[in-house]
Amino acid sequence: xxxxxESGGGLVQPGGSLRLSCTASGxxxxxxxxxxxxxxxxxxxxxxxxxxxxxxxxxxxDSVKGRFTISRDNSKNTLYLQMGSLRAEDTAVYYCxxxxxxxxxxxxxxxxxxxxxxx
Amino acid sequence: xxxxxxxxxxxSPGERATLSCRASQSLGNKLAWYQQKPGQAPxxxxxxxxxxxxxxxxxxxxxxxxxxxxxxxSSLQSEDxxxxxxxxxxxxxxxxxQGTKVEIK
Numbered sequence: 001x002x003x004x005x006e007s008g009g010g011l012v013q014p015g016g017s018l019r020l021s022c023t024a025s026g027x028x029x030x031x032x033x034x035x036x037x038x039x040x041x042x043x044x045x046x047x048x049x050x051x052x053x054x055x056x057x058x059x060x061x062d063s064v065k066g067r068f069t070i071s072r073d074n075s076k077n078t079l080y081l082q083m084g085s086l087r088a089e090d091t092a093v094y095y096c097x098x099x100x101x102x103x104x105x106x107x108x109x110x111x112x113x114x115x116x117x118x119x
Numbered sequence: 120x121x122x123x124x125x126x127x128x129x130x131s132p133g134e135r136a137t138l139s140c141r142a143s144q145s146l147g148n149k150l151a152w153y154q155q156k157p158g159q160a161p162x163x164x165x166x167x168x169x170x171x172x173x174x175x176x177x178x179x180x181x182x183x184x185x186x187x188x189x190x191x192x193s194s195l196q197s198e199d200x201x202x203x204x205x206x207x208x209x210x211x212x213x214x215x216x217q218g219t220k221v222e223i224k
Binding site for chain 2: 044046050059061095100106107110112
């Protein structure tokens with residue numbers, strides 16, 4: 001069974017940092033590009049970042065560029081999101097999602113991890 | 120920008136539901152639909168405008184092209200009451216609509 005499980009969320013003060021992890025199982029992780037998508041309370045979904053299957057290419061939404069870094073360790077089947085200079089507007093549930101192999105959609109999602117930025 | 124309408128749709132079980140997603144620029148057929156229930160992750164329903172994802176019941180169908188897209192649920196079942204979001208993957212960053220909540224009438 002394909003599964004991705006996020007961890008690392010929590011309460012952090014404005015300006016602080018946090019690292020999210022996403023552990024994958026049930027599929028060949030090294031073959032798939034991966035994404036982070038977030039959802040602020042009561043709001044729609046927002047693509048935050050994506051990384052190629054080999055980890056050599058990454059892209060970011062303008063809202064997080066320069067503050068967040070996506071990475072992956074294919075030997076550990078794990079995706080990361082290093083978040084810095086956090087702001088109140090970064091408060092959201094962060095989802096890890098697998099990109100479909102041939103189509104630009106997200107075909108498997110984790111249950112999400114909540115990040116709350118507040119003093 | 121993706122604009123979904125209506126924001127909320129009240130439908131009785133067994134009835135048809137029609138949801139709309141309008142794009143501010145042409146997307147070709149690069150449009151997907153997701154279902155999300157409270158406290159759960161989104162679930163891919165439709166991609167490439169009209170192709171059903173693996174395991175999705177046939178009562179879910181998609182249509183449209185360019186800037187106008189539609190998700191139709193032919194006969195609503197109890198498990199279909201949820202929020203539905205469209206997503207474009209024509210250009211990065213991929214974007215989602217704000218969602219349509221389908222509720223029991």
